Amino acid sequence: MVTIQKTTNVPLLPLRGLLVYPSMVLHIDVGRNRSVAALEQAMLEDQMILLVTQKEMHDEQPEEQDLYSIGTMAYVKQMLKLPNGTLRILVEGLARAAWTNYRVLEKYTVVDVDIKEESTSKDVETQALMRTLLTYFEKYAKSSNKITNETISTVVDIEEPGRLADIIASHLPFKIADKQEVLEMLSVKKRLDHLIIRLHDEQEVLDLEKKISSKVKQSMERTQKEYYLREQMKAIQTELGDREGKTGEVAELRQRIDEVGMPDSIKEVALKELDRYEKIPAASAESGVIRNYIDWLISLPWTKATEDRMNIAYAEKILDRDHDGLEKVKERVLEYLAVRQLKNSLRGPILCLAGPPGVGKTSLARSIAESLDRNFVRISLGGVRDESEIRGHRRTYVGAMPGRIIQGMKKAGTINPVFLLDEIDKMSNDFRGDPAAAMLEVLDPAQNNTFSDHYIEESYDLSNVLFIATANDLSTIPGPLLDRMEVISIAGYTEIEKAQITNNHLIPKQLKEHGLKKTQVIIKDEAVIDIIRYYTREAGVRSLERQIATLCRKIAKIIVSGEKKRVTVNSKSLQQLLGKHRFRYGQAEKENQVGVATGLAYTTVGGDTLQIEVSLTPGKGKLQLTGKLGEVMKESAQTALSYVRTKMNKLNVDAEYFETHDIHIHVPEGAVPKDGPSAGITMATAIASAILHRPIRREVGMTGEITLRGRVLPIGGLKEKTLSAHRAGLTTIICPKDNERDLEDIPDSVREQLTFKLVSSADEVLAYALDGGF
Template structure:
């Protein structure tokens, strides 16, 4: 035992271990500072201070990286090993605490203060020692790391402090826990801490033993099942049932084991396979279970294609296959750019909204091609059963998964481009609301655990790039619309249609009809006439049909031998397709009283509407005809009320509503018409009729009206502008608030049209009506 209370001594930091007093231990020393300290110790009195590092990974510890309390020890032996390290045998002597570090660059040198044990040899101490021995005996029985002979050595120790230290040295504890015991000077407290640790360690070891027994039993059960299956195979072989259910079950089991299913799905599959194995082949449920297992195996759970994130490649494909549609292309390239930077962005949910024939579906295919992803399409038109989306429960006869899971199986990967066509055509009935089921599919925060009633296990749709198409977003429920990013495709201008026909439609139809470019040529003026006089649409679907008709006519002539080649001119166009179907430009041919051209937006693109007003003697009755919806009827009522309130200012007889019946008619056959944009058109037609002022034939207009004459903004300005351009109008009156939408209109249309933004009906009348027309005799 050391007599001095204070002494200066070299320090050896220990990594991942420490030494207690009365304990003998082997150590390997290799760090330069530690070797220097050892050499100093061996020259002097062989005494060294051993203290543990706080972090084992620290290679070159500082003074703050070493615990303050350690053990003064004596180096008993030292042996240099062939690998350059030194092995020493040390014996712990007494606890001590570092009071300060001395400056020494070669090794650590510290001033330490001896920590004397605080021990009382009373009955409580004796009881604590016995308790420690009992607990340690139980610990040795459970632990396989300590030999029973150790117990005999420990039992002979009479000093309580030495007993605590020796027992602690044999426990498998973390350095931090061992350090806590080392720092306890009061022997009773040290024994109590040791009892607490031993109790806890016994509980842990007991649980480990139970887990080991369960694992062993499970392995024995597996071996038993394997043995019984082998016996069953042997019996089946003897009975001539070599290709029986046993082989089928075994093949399915191997498929499930080698599949990429998540563990929870594999567990379900094995559970169902065990049921399938026990059921007789004639059982109806047997077929249901087999079908279910097949679906689990055929679904892609982890397989995915690698995205081609080359923006230039994607841009080239989109430009080659589609003309125009700049905003949609830009959005796809933005997605690719973000993917290239993050590699983790969830698939966006885009809604391509626009009239039929503008290329929504073919654009989705091009997006899939540019991304190098598989493409899958399902049509939602007419779907009215929620089970179509979520699937049927397996308790029903003929149950099967919903269209989403069927689409994923068809795609074969977890990251396809998934087109949900005609999402605005879904409806609901007593079987549920499919649009509500689509909410989970199209929510990026929920679709990573999509639940299908048939599969019953969560399926991850978060990597799918969903693209939806719609003609009219107004019929899509608001919660569903909120989950999608709307990309409007308004339609094509005449010049764009001409380019699409030359670059895409004509080459495709020539190929489909087996014609060569040299056999059938199209003149530019013939293509323009075909667009103007034989089609009237926002897209190009009817245009392609007309080109196909011309190809058929040409094919007949060439096959019959009448001609070897043909050129489509204006004359040939009329000869093959008959007289023009449409009159180019639907604008009025002359100024007329009470007839004003309005602009409307329909699911099939923009259109022009002539609104007519006639007056007849009566009692102020307002008659509305022309298949008008509720919104347009209200617009007519608002226009009528405004004209009545402003009769004097507009130079109209103030009691006209008592003498005249007003009839407002919107022609175009039996086509239903509705929408909040015809207010100023009706009011202008009404003022024109009451003041006998002709409306300008070249002027079209769109905008809603308030009872005070204020002009409110509308939607679909691009579509309406395209229809005005097709109709041959020269001027469009629009609400002032829609001036911002002019940026979306193609330059070729803006150059031919004059846009007049207005805020009040007085401005509309100023630009739309000519001076008073005198009655002719």
């Protein structure tokens, strides 16, 4: 072994990413100018050089503070100059050395060194540490497969404990800082003990790496096997003309599931069903069922929503453009928008537009959707008897499908459409369940965020949907269902409103549909009023639109035949085009009649007037009712008769009169069903008129229920009844005093032309209605 002779002015060689232990012999490439100069100086002297590792390997010009304080004194055994200008040296580490007195010369750096001698004595503890270290090293070497058997044999033959520790440390995958830590351990026992601990840790890491590697290998083998089988399956399917078969289809479905934005719980179900679908043969019946289910999950909107147009002025403009009147409905929609603008999140209200046919309930819902800039979807509930129509069918049934609600959401394509439930009062129930009961969950704002369809099976959020229901007759809607909706009544239109609707909407629409230009047709206002009065009798404008369409067809024929290029329609020419008048305006204007009273009724098609006739014939006191009356009207007739009998003294009628005369009460209008608690005072008036043989004033219409003691009870639908009275030409309406609050709902144009008599007893009714008083 080379003897160290010099300990002062030793040339310093900084090493980057490398550390040399004593007793190590290895090649080093040197390229930095100062390092080359230090080597050349060492070769000129005693070939001794101090090797010190840099703390940061990227430093090109390390200074004193950038070097570790302990290095290795080495002997340069060989030096070779390479073609690229660098030097390749072979060095042998001799001993640990601490350096001091760092001096930077012109070409290289020198230091003074303090050689750290090591004890070579082996006591019992040292021998035990050496044996333990060798055992761990041999085990590690066999496990790592990176250390050759020759190296193991060489290490086993080493007798010196310090050298053994250094050689083993040089073969371990330590970082430079860890290797430097070993180099700076001057105590041999401490060094041996440290390496034993590190070898134990490295062995555990190695075992864990092997375990992970084994798992990865197994997984890779399984993946490769599946890949191989899939490729075989593809080849077979291609040969059979099935192109890529299910593989490409499943991959596409998986991608669509990822992109559609389902909630995590729904996505988990979809992926689980997709895995089942992938494993089931295509020929299996269940394969089609699962595929159909996955398609439904993908096609439903889960997160996609339209942004509400928060412009109240624009919404009001749209509603006014499409509909004349209907102020309450418009106001309710604008209120919803205002609250939505103040508070960004608001559950969709459940509105129910109730009114007779033809008043624009469905078209109003479309206008609401346009004003909000939402998608619109409509489903008709008329005639629905099966609960499955609402909730869907179980997937176990053949031909199972989701219910109409889920189908509507798929059609809408967003989670916040305007959803119209048309004719919700026309649902009925039978042995297949009650669809109205199924609608309870749909229309309950507290529950519809977790609506459950039998087919989908998972919860679906309907809370962002603006539901609008339409109905003609609220009495046929079950109470619990009606309680969940905010009812907005649309009574019908006045004559003035119908004229505005005709001029603003119906005539332009029908002209366009019949290919007519505005310059070819002029329909005067007097003709419009005549159509309303003499060719229609309705609360809405549907029949009115049909008459306008008939008029346009007649005009189109005239223009096409060349008779005229321009047609003007007035009251005179209207009868030539539409024929004779179908209805008589002002039907109550003829004359006062005995035993005939005009009652006001509220039906599913709006308000209407009813002529109640009473005749007296000699008999045995029998009461006969005709006109297809319902139970309520029959009871009203009996009550009215009992009231009149209590007034025998005032009527100057003998007590035996009712026992010797039969009373026949008839309500004409053919086979139209009539029911409702509002004809009591009308029947009482007609009976009293017939008994007294005193006529009833022809311009009076009346509505109100009567008690045995003659009290007049409040009724409903006063606005609808008033409009019908106005259409019929009546000028005076007798109604219960308790209905005074409902007069505000009647349009001013109608209220100004009518006289309202508010009564609380039947005596007041008779006093005013009978010609000559009571």
